[in-house]
Amino acid sequence: MKKRSKNIGSSPGGFQHVGLFLPNFDGGGAERAFVNLARGIAELGHRVDLVVGNATGPLRSEVSPLVRVVDLGASRLALALPGLVRYLRSERPELVYSALEEAGILALLARRLSGVGAKMIPSIRNTLSDEARVSSPKRKFLLLLARWLYPSADAVIAVSKGVAKDAAGVLHLPLASIHVIRNPTLTPDLREAAMQPVDHAWFTPKSVPVILGCGRLAPQKDFATLIEAFALVRAERPCRLMILGEGPLRQELTRLAGERGVAEDVAMPGFDSNPYRYMGRCDVFVLSSLFEGSPNVVVQALACGAPVVSTDCPSGPDEILEGVTRGKLVPVGNAERMAAAINHFLDGGADGPVIVDLAGFDYIEAARNYLGVLKQETARGK
Template structure:
């Protein structure tokens, strides 16, 4: 099997991580994998099997205006089309809306099966009017559309839903062993992580934690990550009197060291696609509190079994859930004991079998069409 994978980049991010796992998994099976990225980063942030052909195309430059944007997109389509042809794939898989649109246009009339995958929440991730229209039009060209959640699937017209399936993210982590390591968090620690952007809701988390600071002075909050909102979040932390209780270590190489030493993981997002951070925390045996945001947490967390879901953007409810676990060690231990079961529920083997089932169906469908067209041609 020869597969060409396409994504914007292989820099830090959930979709990028999943695509690198897929590339390595199939490469290990002896399949011929080509991975094309739109950026020009020659050294990806995620490790790739040496057998994966990795080609950064360098077509991700921003456009100064609409006219230049049209020209750049036409150039992207041409360069991507040539790269796909040169990779000679049996099937193409692309991730993320704009990349999917460009891929479907680049593969038009090439007679190559194409699977596209939505990796964010389409209700909240507004592309702009032109791209929104293009997505609905071009997605009809896809041989299959892969969504991560039912809610993301429901956003699209029924015709597109009928040509789709749901495949969640897999959970894969390096072997984690409890061992004596340098302390990276203070005991009695809440932890969160993600990009410092509005959708992650760290402002909500700070306000919720502030409600508890006086009653639980021994507890601290560590938020891993970085981004454009860092100055605003630091100001809010100080305004809430949390300067000595909330820590922003920035981007860290070993997030698992932090997760292993924390007591409770919190996700305060306003919206998500399929949050890998929750999965990573649960694999480390952490009880999880998450907003029931669209979409992803409800598909991952079994409320009351391995985590707690709270109403979206409800600061008081988030504070109440945090206090509930802070004050109840027995419930924390119960949730923590069940959390690692996620590694079985979303194992690499299970998820990759779902992907391979789609590959078989799509390539068989394509084969049948080609065979039918060939037989028709004989009788012309």
């Protein structure tokens, strides 16, 4: 293990041992954010455990050597509860953060069963009302459990103002009790990763513009609208569309590209642990989601210098792109408006300086903010 780096500035909170609880190391935004958060808290001088239901997934290799991984070895997250109880009793962290609703529920249940006094702070990463609308009966049941258990948390964190307002209504929590902290999205490695070569014929060299999407091939991301918009753009000019990610809708999206006559110009190469090298070379980055919490990919694309077209979905894109010269918001599910925005940037609308403040998304800044939440709760009189 590498030697611990010097502490980066002062750290609020005064906690010596911090745990972060996560289902696994899948390549989603929540998983990546918590890997970055664990690194930030460790670099601020704290002992950090990244506790996972199962230590599988492509992001395992990105965990900082300063962070200890605790693998509960559960085949399903619900089966991780006994292991989490044992972890709390044996390791006794002073503070535990959790990401995603099921993990937050398990963490709060584990505290009750363990009898230890660890502070528990779940984080909410999506608009829960939209999740309830499009999710399975299991997800809806989890939201009922969250409504029961989250009031017992020592604090609750939301990744955007929109998520906080939505969560207050869904979980029956006072809005003032939900702390808005931006995702720890940006690390020193991102710029270096963006400079890595891309081994794909469309970029070596790039002969026509490439439009990029990135995310799980699932209904929430609405890549069908992106393909529809791309077909409209492709009818006017030579260009290509690449979507990085994996998921259950691969065959459906492939079929749609064929039906629209653009299959040869649409590539879906799967999940890539370094999407930044594509972001740094694409001509337009597009987020087509139906809903989000605070989309990391929008921040990452901006940091890599790409112009961004995003749906004005709940929640987060409007907060990120406010005042950004290289960002355009379009209505959810509107292929025509999305195509027009893409064409705007392909026609040179991305020229000029990028005016955007991404400081709140820095991993160290986010770590300090996470560690300072309980101090704010004390000041609030909770």
